[in-house]
Amino acid sequence: MSKADDNSPPGAAASMLADVLLPLKLPHPFTYRTSPEQMVQPGAFVRVPLGNRREVGVVWRLRRADAGSLSPNGAKAVQGRLKDIDEVLTHIPPLPTAQRQLVDWLADYYITTPGQALKLFMGAREAFRPPRAQTGWRAAMNADEARAAGHRITPQRQRMLQTLAKATAPLPTGELMQRAEVGRSVIQGLADAGLLRAEPLPGSASEPRWPVPDPDGFAPPELTGEQQAAAQALRGAVRHGGFSVHLLDGITGSGKTEVYFEAMEQALLAGRQALLLLPEIALTAGFIERVRQRFGIAPAQWHSDLPPAARGRIWRGVAAGAVRIVVAARSGLFLPWKDLGVIIVDEEHEAAYKQDSTVPYQGRDVAVMLGKLAETPVVLASATPSLESIVNAERGRYAHIRLRQRYGPATLPDIELIDLRAHKLPPRQWIAEPLAHAVDATLKRNEQALLFLNRRGYAPLTLCRACGHRLQCPQCATWLVQHRRFAAGGQGEMLLCHHCGHVQPLPHACPECGAEGLLAPVGPGVERLAEEAQARWPQARVLALSSDLFSGMDLKKRMEEIAAGEHDIIIGTQLVAKGHHFPLLTLAGVIDADLALETADPRAGERTWQLLAQVAGRAGRAERPGRALIQTHMPDTPLMQALAARDREAFLQQEKAARQAAGMPPFGRLAAIIISAPSEEDAHAFATALARFHPPSQLIEVLGPAPAPLARLRGRYRYRLLLKGPRNADLQGFIRVWLGQHKPPANIRLDIDIDPYGFL
Ligand code: ADP
Ligand code: ZN
Numbered sequence: 001m002s003k004a005d006d007n008s009p010p011g012a013a014a015s016m017l018a019d020v021l022l023p024l025k026l027p028h029p030f031t032y033r034t035s036p037e038q039m040v041q042p043g044a045f046v047r048v049p050l051g052n053r054r055e056v057g058v059v060w061r062l063r064r065a066d067a068g069s070l071s072p073n074g075a076k077a078v079q080g081r082l083k084d085i086d087e088v089l090t091h092i093p094p095l096p097t098a099q100r101q102l103v104d105w106l107a108d109y110y111i112t113t114p115g116q117a118l119k120l121f122m123g124a125r126e127a128f129r130p131p132r133a134q135t136g137w138r139a140a141m142n143a144d145e146a147r148a149a150g151h152r153i154t155p156q157r158q159r160m161l162q163t164l165a166k167a168t169a170p171l172p173t174g175e176l177m178q179r180a181e182v183g184r185s186v187i188q189g190l191a192d193a194g195l196l197r198a199e200p201l202p203g204s205a206s207e208p209r210w211p212v213p214d215p216d217g218f219a220p221p222e223l224t225g226e227q228q229a230a231a232q233a234l235r236g237a238v239r240h241g242g243f244s245v246h247l248l249d250g251i252t253g254s255g256k257t258e259v260y261f262e263a264m265e266q267a268l269l270a271g272r273q274a275l276l277l278l279p280e281i282a283l284t285a286g287f288i289e290r291v292r293q294r295f296g297i298a299p300a301q302w303h304s305d306l307p308p309a310a311r312g313r314i315w316r317g318v319a320a321g322a323v324r325i326v327v328a329a330r331s332g333l334f335l336p337w338k339d340l341g342v343i344i345v346d347e348e349h350e351a352a353y354k355q356d357s358t359v360p361y362q363g364r365d366v367a368v369m370l371g372k373l374a375e376t377p378v379v380l381a382s383a384t385p386s387l388e389s390i391v392n393a394e395r396g397r398y399a400h401i402r403l404r405q406r407y408g409p410a411t412l413p414d415i416e417l418i419d420l421r422a423h424k425l426p427p428r429q430w431i432a433e434p435l436a437h438a439v440d441a442t443l444k445r446n447e448q449a450l451l452f453l454n455r456r457g458y459a460p461l462t463l464c465r466a467c468g469h470r471l472q473c474p475q476c477a478t479w480l481v482q483h484r485r486f487a488a489g490g491q492g493e494m495l496l497c498h499h500c501g502h503v504q505p506l507p508h509a510c511p512e513c514g515a516e517g518l519l520a521p522v523g524p525g526v527e528r529l530a531e532e533a534q535a536r537w538p539q540a541r542v543l544a545l546s547s548d549l550f551s552g553m554d555l556k557k558r559m560e561e562i563a564a565g566e567h568d569i570i571i572g573t574q575l576v577a578k579g580h581h582f583p584l585l586t587l588a589g590v591i592d593a594d595l596a597l598e599t600a601d602p603r604a605g606e607r608t609w610q611l612l613a614q615v616a617g618r619a620g621r622a623e624r625p626g627r628a629l630i631q632t633h634m635p636d637t638p639l640m641q642a643l644a645a646r647d648r649e650a651f652l653q654q655e656k657a658a659r660q661a662a663g664m665p666p667f668g669r670l671a672a673i674i675i676s677a678p679s680e681e682d683a684h685a686f687a688t689a690l691a692r693f694h695p696p697s698q699l700i701e702v703l704g705p706a707p708a709p710l711a712r713l714r715g716r717y718r719y720r721l722l723l724k725g726p727r728n729a730d731l732q733g734f735i736r737v738w739l740g741q742h743k744p745p746a747n748i749r750l751d752i753d754i755d756p757y758g759f760l
Contacts, residue, residue: 015033015034015036015065016033016034016036016040016062016063016064017031017032017033017034017063017064017065017082018031018032018033018034018040018046018059018062018085019031019059019060019062019075020032020046020048020058020059020060020075020085021057021058021059021060021103021115022048022050022055022056022057022118023055023056023057023115023118023121024055024115024116025113025115025116026113026115027074027113028074028075029057029060029061029074029075030057030075030077030078031075031076031077031082032046032048032077032082032083032084032085033065033082033083034062034084034085035084038085038088039088040059040085040088041059041094042059042060042062042094042097042100043058043059043094043095043096043097043099043100044058044059044089044094045057045058045088045089045094045128046058046059046086046087046088046089047086047087047089048083048085049078049083049084049086050078051078054086056089056122056128057118058100058118059094060075060100060114089128089130091130091131091316092128092316092319092336093320093336093338095121095336096336096337096338096374098337098370099121099334099336099374101373102366102369102373103118103120103121104117105369105373106120106359106361108732109732110359110360110752110754111732111735111736111752111754112358112752116358117359119358120331120334120358120359121334121335121336123311123331123334124311124312124314124315125308125311125312126308126309126311126312126313126315127311127312127315127316128312129312131316134172134201135170135172135198135199135200136169136170136171136172136173136175136176136200137170137171137172137173137176137187137191137196137197137198137199138196138197138199139161139164139165139195140194140195140196141195142165143157143161143162146161146195151195154186156181156182156183156186157182157186157189157190157195159180159181160176160180160182160186160187160190161190161195162180163176163179163180164180164196167179170198170199170201172201173187209322210300210317210322210323210324211298211324212297213268213295213296213297213324213325214297215268215269216296217297218265218294218296219293219294219296220261220262220265220294221258223255223258223259224255224407226254226405227254227255227258227259227403227407230248230250230259230401230403231262231263233246233399233401234246234248234259234260234262234263234266234377234379235262235265235266237377237399238263238267238270238341238342239270240377241341241375241376241377243372243376243377244377244378244399245371245377245378245379245380245392245397245398245399246377246378246379246380246398246399246400246401247348247380247382247385247389247390247393247398247399247400247401248380248381248401248403249382249385249390249393249400249401249402249403250383250401250403250404251383251403251404251405251412251617252383252406252412252613252614252617252618253410253617254383254403254404254405255403255407256346256381256382256383256403257290257346259401259403260276260379260381261291261294263342263344263377264276264295264342264344265294265295266342267341267342268295268324268325268341270341271339272324272339272340272341272342273318273323273324273325273338273339274324274325274326274340274341274342274344275326275328275332275333275335275340275342275343275344276291276299276325276327276328277329277330277332277343277344277345277346277353277363277367278327278328278329278346278347279329279346279347279350279352279353285553285556285559286556286559286560286580286581287327288301288327291325291327295325297324297325299325299326299327300314300317300318300323300325300326300327301326301327301328302314302326302327302328302332302335303328303329304329314326314335318335318336318337318338319335319336320338321338321339330352330366333363333366333367333370337374340370340374340376341376342376342377342378343367343370343376343377343378343379344378344379344381345363345364345367345378345379345380345381346381346382347381347382348364348380348381348382348385348389349382349384349385349386349389349610351607351757351758354757354758356758360751360752360753360754362755362757364389365755380398383613383617384609384610384613384614387603387652387655387656387659387665388665388666390652391656391666391667392666408623409623410620410623411625411626412616412617412626412646413586413588413616413617413619413620413625413626413628414626414627415616415628415643415644415646416434416627416628416630417629417630417635417640417643417644418432418434418629418630418631418635419632419633419635420432420631421633428532430453430524430532430591430592430631431529431532431536431589431591432631434629435451435589435629435631438587438589438627438629439451439533439536439537439569439587439589440537442586442587443540443569445586446565446584447584447585447586447624448562448565448567448568448570448582448584448585448586448587449568449570449585449586449588449589450569450570450571450572450576450582450587450588450589450615450618451529451570451571451572451589451591452572452573452574452576452577452588452589452590452591453524453525453526453529453571453572453573453591453592454574454592454595454611455523455524455525455573455595456481456483456498456525456526456546456548456549457481457482457483457484457496457498457525457526457527457546457548458481458482458483458484458493458521458527458528459481459482459521459522459523459524459528460479460481460482460522460523460525461482461522461523462479462480462482462506462520462521463520464510464512464519464520465515465518465519466510466513466515466518467510467512469511469512469513471495471511471519473499473500473502475497475502475714475715476497476499476500476502476710476713476715477711477712477713478497478498478710480495480497480504481495481496481497481498481525482494482506482521482525483495483496483527483548484527485527485544485549492506493505493506494506499710499713499714500713500714507519524591526545526546526572526573527544527549529544529591530542530543530544530571533569533571537568540568540569541566541567541568541569542567542568542569542571543558543562543567543569543571544571544572545558545570545571545572545573545575545576546572546573546575547573547575555575559580562580562582562585563580563581563582563584565584570585574611574614576618577611577614577618580618582618583623583624584624585618585620585626586619586624586626586627587619587626587628588615588616588619588627588628588629589628590612590615590616590629590630590631590632591631592631592632593608593630593631593632594633594634597639599709601757602662602664602665603757605658608639609642609651609655612630612643613643615628616628616630616643630644638650638651638654639651642654666727668724668726668727669724669725669726669727669729670722670723670756671722671731671732671735671752671753671754671755671756672720672722672723672752672753672756673690673723673735673750673752674718674720674750674751674753675687675690675705675718675719675720675721675744675748675749675750676708676713676716676717676718676719676748676749676751677716677717677747677748677749678715678716678717678747679717679747680717682717682747682748683716683748684705684717684719686744686745686748687704687705687719687720687721688705689742690705690721691704691705693738693741693742694738695734695741697729697734699725699726699728700723700725700729700731700734701723701724701725702721702722702723703722703723704719704721704722705719705720705721706719706722708720716749723735732754735752739752
């Protein structure tokens with residue numbers, strides 16, 4: 001305690017203590033003293049001392065200093081000594097209640113510290129820096145007074161003083177130079193002589209002006225009957241306000257986007273904000289343009305690649321309520337929304353909504369929780385909704401809206417299976433004869449073909465033909481992927497690890513047996529498939545597309561070229577499977593439909609279904625009818641049969657039955673605990689010990705430890721425990737008790753993944 005406190009009069013005891021949550025991996029908030037002049041509110045962003053640093057945090061709770069020093073949320077003073085809040089950041093509003101509740105929910109549900117959860121909301125560090133006030137010049141006296149005071153007034157100085165005399169506000173240097181036609185040194189000279197005064201520009205410390213949506217600028221299309229009904233339901237939900245979830249379930253090209261635009265329009269007309277989430281924002285230049293066309297203003301874009309200054313601007317604009325439309329990746333959920341009128345989650349089934357690092361959250365689920373806490377309607381849109389959402393709709397938790405017709409003359413393509421057991425592929429070829437014939441016919445009609453292969457690079461595996469050795473990542477238990485072309489110019493043959501980013505040139509000799517020139521690529525990636533296509537159709541313009549080959553503006557340009565018919569055969573990963581509209585594309589060929597089924601993921605079947613349905617949906621989006629051909633070794637499986645028959649109900653029934661029988665989500669709950677260490681023995685020993693001593697439970701099963709599907713990643717050995725329980729099981733409570741009793745030693749890392757996806 002400082003001396004001032006000891007002497008403070010009794011009345012001053014009413015000053016407040018603030019428990020401040022910092023965006024750090026700390027177990028609890030810290031308590032600070034506030035002075036009455038600071039007028040701290042809950043949610044306020046404050047700068048506080050922590051050790052010898054200064055950190056920005058959020059006031060989580062305020063309490064009277066005389067109400068005892070114990071805080072219900074376990075807050076403690078830094079190093080046992082109460083310190084003062086340095087500064088309240090008054091240029092940004094406090095973090096709203098719903099967002100603070102979401103922080104607590106995230107920490108609780110995903111078993112992390114509240115500080116880690118808060119960090120998600122504080123990704124825009126620039127926002128916390130007060131905007132710099134700009135200054136302009138005013139004349140301290142007029143030319144006559146200056147002369148009278150003995151200053152030498154040249155014609156240039158004369159012009160400048162006259163210009164300033166006429167101006168109603170201070171003029172920034174650039175503007176003064178221009179208007180008075182003088183150089184910078186002249187201004188400096190007068191300023192040095194005391195004839196000019198620098199003054200802050202009015203409103204310069206305030207925010208950039210964001211475009212205000214103008215209903216006259218909105219360009220709504222005329223909706224079809226089916227679309228009308230759907231739009232009406234969504235508009236009603238938005239107008240009514242409050243929490244609701246609508247599953248907007250419509251086939252590709254049925255106008256889902258047009259329909260949810262109506263919901264956004266309703267929010268904008270009411271003066272509120274609209275959040276539109278996309279799984280991969282960086283790839284959606286064409287889509288942003290579509291939003292701009294519809295609402296007459298450009299939406300703000302929010303994703304991880306934004307430069308810091310733009311992040312700060314948008315963050316503050318959202319907090320102030322001035323940014324009205326945000327098109328965002330999943331992190332848009334953590335903006336400080338002032339008055340959110342609707343949340344749209346497009347392609348809600350996409351695995352890209354799942355974040356795997358730091359706080360492994362599922363963006364779609366967080367969107368629904370945000371809707372609940374902020375009392376905002378949520379729209380989940382997809383042509384192939386997740387089983388989770390479909391079951392929620394069946395249980396009556398979500399309203400279910402279906403769109404069954406494609407807009408205009410477009411129809412869904414026919415889907416045919418190619419049995420690769422009957423149509424054997426020659427060595428080093430991956431396009432079977434029936435697909436090749438279909439490509440021939442497509443090219444003859446001057447239409448486009450898409451060959452889909454969800455594998456980047458040239459070959460997924462490189463093998464020594466002398467000793468059979470396979471080139472593996474030195475850090476991970478994965479094969480190195482051979483690449484031959486790079487966005488940044490060709491560099492010859494390289495080996496890449498798609499998990500840790502390890503890169504090395506392809507060696508000439510086998511590292512195992514030393515045989516030279518016998519390392520052979522095995523299997524196809526998009527680059528190799530492009531080679532095959534080019535060899536087969538030498539006249540055709542072949543374009544290979546994957547995220548490592550093109551990105552940003554380059555990718556946008558390629559997409560425009562495809563739409564304009566400048567490529568004949570497009571070879572692509574899932575990058576091209578989503579959302580794009582290519583009017584001339586009438587054939588979609590899937591090279592290996594079985595690929596996604598070869599994983600340990602209980603959602604593998606669902607994923608395959610979704611991906612193949614999306615790919616097939618690329619064909620025949622305009623007047624010309626489309627066709628989809630799917631190469632598989634398993635044409636008789638119910639999944640492939642349902643796909644060929646375009647019988648979604650059949651697929652869903654079988655998938656639901658299988659998941660129910662296995663107690664898998666959404667009928668049961670899962671959590672994974674990954675135990676990793678630099679030493680295999682350490683990881684295994686701790687995982688085994690942990691598994692042996694779990695708390696008793698009637699409901700929850702602990703499976704494992706087993707080597708994680710990626711048994712080694714970035715040099716760490718990984719074991720996995722899988723927890724499985726019925727829907728009502730308190731997995732989080734179980735894990736807390738369990739891990740509370742078994743603290744891992746320093747060399748062991750524990751990662752908890754609630755509702756895991758991907759199963760790495
Ligand atoms: P989805 O999101 O279901 O795939 P979109 O909303 O993208 O479908 O619609 C497919 C195409 O049809 C788009 O080019 C869209 O502009 C157009 N479209 C859909 N409905 C209408 C409509 N009522 N009037 C005019 N164009 C429409
Ligand atoms: Zn690796």
